[in-house]
Amino acid sequence: MKNISINLQVNGKQVSSNIEPRTSLVDFLRDELRLTGTHVGCEHGICGACTVLLNGGPVRSCCMFAVQANGLEVTTVEGLAPERGQLSKIQDAFCEKHGLQCGFCTPGMLITCQALINKNPHPSEAEIRDAISGNLCRCTGYQQIVDAVVFATKETS
Amino acid sequence: MKAAPFDYHLAENLSHTKNLLKEYGDDVKLIAGGQSLVPMMAMRLAKPSHLIDIARIDELQLISSLEESIRIGAGVKQCVLENHPLTSQIPLLSAVVPWIGHHQTRNRGTIGGSLAHADPSAELPLIAVILQAKIHCENIDTQRINSAKDFFLGPMWTTLEAQECLTHIDWPIWHGTGIGYAFEETSIRQGDFAMASAATQLQVDASGKLMRIHCGVGGMGGTPYSFEDMTSPLIGQTLSKELIHGFSEQAIQQTEPATDLHANAAYRRNLAKTLLRRTIEQSLAMATSSFQHHLR
Numbered sequence: 540m541k542n543i544s545i546n547l548q549v550n551g552k553q554v555s556s557n558i559e560p561r562t563s564l565v566d567f568l569r570d571e572l573r574l575t576g577t578h579v580g581c582e583h584g585i586c587g588a589c590t591v592l593l594n595g596g597p598v599r600s601c602c603m604f605a606v607q608a609n610g611l612e613v614t615t616v617e618g619l620a621p622e623r624g625q626l627s628k629i630q631d632a633f634c635e636k637h638g639l640q641c642g643f644c645t646p647g648m649l650i651t652c653q654a655l656i657n658k659n660p661h662p663s664e665a666e667i668r669d670a671i672s673g674n675l676c677r678c679t680g681y682q683q684i685v686d687a688v689v690f691a692t693k694e695t696s
Numbered sequence: 697m698k699a700a701p702f703d704y705h706l707a708e709n710l711s712h713t714k715n716l717l718k719e720y721g722d723d724v725k726l727i728a729g730g731q732s733l734v735p736m737m738a739m740r741l742a743k744p745s746h747l748i749d750i751a752r753i754d755e756l757q758l759i760s761s762l763e764e765s766i767r768i769g770a771g772v773k774q775c776v777l778e779n780h781p782l783t784s785q786i787p788l789l790s791a792v793v794p795w796i797g798h799h800q801t802r803n804r805g806t807i808g809g810s811l812a813h814a815d816p817s818a819e820l821p822l823i824a825v826i827l828q829a830k831i832h833c834e835n836i837d838t839q840r841i842n843s844a845k846d847f848f849l850g851p852m853w854t855t856l857e858a859q860e861c862l863t864h865i866d867w868p869i870w871h872g873t874g875i876g877y878a879f880e881e882t883s884i885r886q887g888d889f890a891m892a893s894a895a896t897q898l899q900v901d902a903s904g905k906l907m908r909i910h911c912g913v914g915g916m917g918g919t920p921y922s923f924e925d926m927t928s929p930l931i932g933q934t935l936s937k938e939l940i941h942g943f944s945e946q947a948i949q950q951t952e953p954a955t956d957l958h959a960n961a962a963y964r965r966n967l968a969k970t971l972l973r974r975t976i977e978q979s980l981a982m983a984t985s986s987f988q989h990h991l992r
Binding site: 540541543559560561563566582583584587590593596597598599601602603604606607609651654669670672673 | 697698699700701702703704706727730731734735737738739747749751775794797798799800801803804885886887
């Protein structure tokens with residue numbers, strides 16, 4: 540089985556690698572690039588923990604092979620904050636509203652919520668719930684997650 | 697939960713795809729969005745030795761307007777269908793998109809992929825069957841057109857041959873006033889596989905009499921059901937509550953749903969009957985009100 544050379548942009552940085560075609564994007568991010576912020580949960584597209592942005596849209600990184608991302612742009616949870624040691628607006632809101640308990644689903648939730656806000660800066664509660672419907676939180680802390688998104692997107696007068 | 701090893705081939709265009717398919721014969725799979733295939737490979741339910749990536753083929757991404765239909769390339773992503781200006785002429789198709797998986801899967805999953813995968817509970821196969829879409833498939837030598845109803849043979853089973861590629865789908869346009877449509881689905885959680893689903897598209901004349909009705913249910917057997925053969929007694933009638941009830945009851949009797957952990961067959965039938973009745977009622981209300989808007 541022949542390895543494939545890929546070249547993609549991850550969190551604004553160009554990265555190249557020579558990988559086995561069967562390497563999933565999430566394994567590539569975690570094992571090759573050591574970006575362990577993206578969590579790997581169910582590995583078959585149910586839980587949403589591995590959600591990353593691919594050319595700006597949220598996708599499940601367990602449900603695609605890294606070779607399929609060749610030439611594209613990936614943003615992981617490590618790419619959300621403006622600077623190391625800082626928090627993005629949505630990350631800050633998760634802290635403020637206690638939007639996480641065990642934290643396992645959090646990277647996927649943050650990416651999914653960021654994608655929502657990028658498209659719709661002031662989502663309704665129903666739109667927030669629809670957006671996060673593909674992400675499971677086994678602590679069932681959904682209410683605080685919704686509160687966090689509302690907090691991050693409320694109009695400031 | 698890791699896929700078995702395979703060789704990866706990036707197809708440059710459709711003829712390259714067909715050549716690769718011929719070269720690798722039976723031990724090959726096409727991948728576009730991979731939202732069903734990659735999980736199956738992770739669980740090793742699928743172990744192809746060769747994967748041909750068709751996601752970057754421009755000719756499979758086209759949406760164009762023909763005289764009587766809208767032609768949609770097999771590689772068009774589900775998220776594109778929701779808001780594309782041309783798919784608004786197939787409103788039931790646009791309406792059903794939010795029910796397919798989740799935002800994350802619709803950003804990768806394609807229309808051709810859903811049809812070729814042929815999950816009996818999936819939304820797009822049901823809509824293709826009831827709207828009588830034409831599915832185009834090609835191998836290196838020939839092209840053929842299948843009506844959606846004939847395309848689906850059983851669960852995850854279609855007329856697609858190992859060396860064929862589904863290329864595009866033609867969706868008939870309904871013209872005129874008095875058209876209504878609706879889709880309903882029940883699942884364990886939002887975006888999950890449907891326990892049962894139903895869809896209707898119908899047209900009435902200005903006096904409210906039914907001119908045509910296409911309706912069916914999904915998740916109730918190996919393939920989507922279309923009840924077209926049973927609708928002739930309804931044509932020319934003003935659909936009363938009793939007529940709709942009676943029709944739904946009778947239609948669901950021919951389905952053969954499975955019993956599983958979540959619902960037994962009797963429950964599924966009852967559910968599908970209710971969903972079918974609702975979609976007919978909603979379609980009728982929409983169709984009738986379109987005349988009121990027209991008059992105003």
